[in-house]
Amino acid sequence: MVASRERPIERQKLREQTSDVVQEFDRHFRNWVRVACEDWGYAMPPETYFAKVYERLPEGLRALLGLGLKSGLVISKGRTFTLRGLPSEKGPYNWFSHYAGAKEPAPNWEYFVHVTEFIRFHTIAAANRLSVTFEDDTMDIALYQDNRLLIYCEVKEKVSQIQKLIKEIKAYQLGVDFAAPDRGNDPLRKAKCIVQRKPEYFVGVAIGARFEYRVIYPEDKGFQLIRDVVPLI
Helix, strand or coil, rough: CCHHHHHHHHHHHHHHHHHHHHHHHHHHHHHHHHHHHHHHCCCCCCCCHHHHHHHCCCCCHHHHHHHHHHHCEEEEEEEEEEEEECCCCCCEECCCCCCCCCCCCCHHHHHHHHHHHHHHHHHHHHHHCCCCEECCCCCCEEECCCCCEEEEEEEECCCHHHHHHHHHHHCCCCCCCCCCCCCCCCHHHHHHHHHCCCCCCEEEEEECEEEEEEEEEECCCCCCCECCCCCCC
């Protein structure tokens, strides 16, 4: 009976905490848009602009970004950002793109998902005495135990995009031609990275989906992705 009475209070507390960090994100996002508009000579967009953005970036994602901003893990720099602990030569990264003829800032959608996943991995790393990197070589996110690469993570905004990338990476499982040029061929570049860096797990992430694989390296093949669950996630 006591537990059943407490659950509504716990749910209410969770909703309040979520609302708090979502508002934190909203406050920062509106400031990023304002700075971008000032820099690029746009008028501040109407509320419909923010409604459309928030439709594409769901509440849970905005809550995690708000948590990262509130904790200081994500550091705002005008309309750009960096992340706490990154080497000085990395970043700042742009939340928006500026196109000729455009009338409002164009969100770089993938970065919002990318940073959200970095926040997740940072939490895992802190709890397990591991280290996490952002845009490490060709890897979007990587999780290390000392010099041992545990997880290689690729991030896309949409499920169809990450599914396509994984399918194309798998096409190189039987062997990777390192002499083949990979400029403009992202799947080949990622496959080369897997064989060279030898992560124990590969993770593909998009809004609403996670694809997790254990990676094995048969002697007669380049690598093989086997559907699994990463123990740390």
